[in-house]
Amino acid sequence: MKTKFALMTAILAFTCSFAQKKPEMNQKIELYSKKIDSIVVSEKSKMNIELDAIDKDFNEKKLTIEEKQKQREETARKYQQIINEKVDTQQQELEEATREIVKNSVFMDRDSTRSKNELSIGHGGVNIKLGQQKERKDPKFFLKTIDFSVSLMGSGLTSKDEPFNFYNSDSDTRNTIITSSQFALRYENQMGGFRSPVFYRIGLGLRSDRYVPKYDKVFKQENNSIFVDDFDRGSLRKTKLNITYLYVPLDFRIVLNPKYSEYEGVKYLDNRKKQLSLIMGVYGGLNLGSVNYIKYSNVNSKRIVERERIMHGVNDFIFGGKFGISYGGLNLFVQKDFTPAFNNSALLKKKYGLQIGIEIANLDF
Secondary structure (H helix, E strand, O other): OHHHHHHHHHHHHHHHHHOOOOHHHHHHHHHHHHHHHHHHHHHHHHHHHHHHHHHHHHHOOOOOHHHHHHHHHHHHHHHHHHHHHHHHHHHHHHHHHHHHHHHHHHHHHHHHHOOOOEEEEEOOEEEEEOOOOOOOOOHHHHOOEEEEEEEEEEEEEEOOOOOOOOOOOOOOEOOOOOOEEEEEEEEEEEOOOOOOOEEEEEEEEEEEEEEOEOOOEEEEEEOOEEEEEEOOOOEEEEEEEEEEEEEEEEEEEEEOOOOEEEEOOEEEEOOOOOOEEEEEEEEEEEEEEEEEEEEEEOOOOOOEEEEEEOOOOEOOEEEEEEEEEEEOOEEEEEEEEOOOOEOOOEOOOOOEEEEEEEEEEEEEO
């Protein structure tokens, strides 16, 4: 019986330590603790009456010392069995309550302080949240985020004099709808106090720009130059010039219609609510490689693929600016290279990159 009471006491003490901040849990613990105490006190009171009667018989010389000891031991064992049986009747209910309390303490607290894994698909593409360590009730923990973004873009080339003339028929390349992409791991934090509508965001990732020449033309490199010319070695199936950059964006996000929440007497901008935001930023890129891809067929083969590394005509660094607008999960943006993607060794009419894009996925850690 001592072992059982010790175990129950340990369990109650353990669960009470987790339940200190949860009144409903304390009430359950106190209720079952009182039930056990009531059983023990009641049966011990009855046992003491019988033990007193045995002592009285011994004092009146009705029992020998051996008989007295034997009857006391039998009485103690009897009431130990009675107490154990009555405790056992409460054991299942007590264990269920204990398991629930432990579960709530260990798991529900975690869920209350972390966002659950979430997957949503909407106008902004795919949005995923993976068990964030953010208190759900405290808005300040949503003012800092780390996410992984995926964007698809249409790329084109413009001139220095007409930086935003995206659909220019004079360009050597086609203005494509979706050919480029970029991926970035980003950290975002609020600037100023908890009510500030301004956030900064810095990231690191990859950007891949694909430029497709006009129909039946390809990129060629000769005599330390790169240019666009007719393809004369068969039937052209597909071609593109792919330039990959190490991409470092720095954005500023301004919430245009800020919504607020109050928590423990402090007013916060609530970053969990859908809000209209203006995005402005700059970025830099380090050229990691440029590859010219040509797929064609001729009389000898229906499928010939050539991949050629471009050694001339492409700049090693780019620098540009970004402007966008977002609402909820929908993020649209335009980004323009301030420095040309192609240098003086490129015999091209347009050399400055321009991308119009949409953020299709956001993985929030």
